[in-house]
Amino acid sequence: MKRIKTLLLVFLICFHGVFATGCWNYREVDDMSIVAGVAIDKGVNKKYQVTVEIVHVTGGRESKTTSKLLTMEGNSILDAVSNGISLSGKKLYWSHVKVVIVSRKIAEEGMFKVTDWLSRDAETRLDVHLLISKEDSAKKILEGKSMTEEVMSFELDDMLKNQKNLFKAPHIEIWEFTNNLEGEGISAVAPSTNLMKENGAEVLQIMGSAIFKQDKLIGFINGDETEDMLFVQNKIKGGTLILDEYGGNTPATLEILENKTKLEPMTNDNNIEMQISMDTTVAIGEIAGNENYIDDDGRKKLEQLAEKMMKDRIENTVKKIQTMYGTDIFGFGAKLREDHNKDWNKLSAHWEESFEDLKITVKARVHVKNSAMRSKPLEVGD
Helix, strand or coil: HHHHHHHHHHHHHHHHHHCCCCEEEEEECHHHHEEEEEEEEEECCCCCEEEEEEEECCCCCEEEEEEEEEEEEEHHHHHHHHHHHHCCCCCCEEECCCEEEEEEHHHHHHCCHHHHHHCCCCCCCCCCCCEEEECCCCCCHHCCCCCCCCCCHHHHHHHHHHHHCCCCCCCCEEHHHHHHHHHHCCCCCEEEEEEECCCEEEEEEEEEEEEECCCEEEEEEHHHHHHHHHHHHHCCCCCCCEHHHHHCCCCCCCCCCEEEEEEEEECCCCCEEEEEEEEHHHHHHHHECCCCCCCCCHHHHHHHHHHHHHHHHCCCCCCHHHHHHCCCCCHHHHHHHHHCCHHHHHHHHHHHHHHHHHHHEEEEEEEEEECCCCCCCCCCCC
């Protein structure tokens, strides 16, 4: 009985010792500066310039969130970040970072130093969004005019999340970008951003993709070409298809309801061909003319026009990447490695050269499911 009481006493002491103490890693919020976003540029006096957007929340009945920018320099990214304490008087807190923006010049030199710093820091998360600035600096993006949020980094985070509905820029987090840098048979891409003039003000836009060969930036593609890339990668879940010149005098806008893309490597001795098969279901969102795309014959014609357009677009975009950049952003090599590992082993050492000469065939099937709310084309006088 005495032994049982002793064990019970020890248990109670241990229990209170664990749950009655404070958090071992607890830090006063007032002692930290919470970072929402980061911009990495070439330094003026030193090698790197790092700008952080720091969030401030004021209390009271109606709390208000504001932000300010803090810029520091160093001979490495970590060195620059460490120098931030001397400017703010507080330790920078990184666990709430939403976005990392990298300048064109830094990206052209190589991204490994950026991803290495992010992956080694204990506070930064690997689900942070990555952006490549097309401006002279990445800092300019954080200095841009925010349209919906008080904190620019929060607005960037919202815009990147909404790309899942627009599909004009890839939705890439740091972990996926790092994996593609180190992966076989696929080259890394990242969303690109720039400032555009609107009513006399510089407004931020996220559109298109930055293309990398190994870890170095080599160029950009626009929003439509990015959409084509995402079609090939089977990442399209929505968005629109616009039949402009393909629709003749009656262009049409189609809403994408569903898409499934299948890549199939065809091997014959040392000859490799990639077959891209797309099956897309759409609804008619808009018809700008009198062509009857609603009845059975009209719908069949519309499907054929959309299939022709998609086939041409994918072929043209793949050809452009092969001739201009020579880097496999589509993941053809990764698919070959997955399906035909022996053939991949023969080609992997010089895959970039093989990719440039890779023959592709595109098969596009489009199904028009409905015509939204109307059962006949709109006519003048309706």
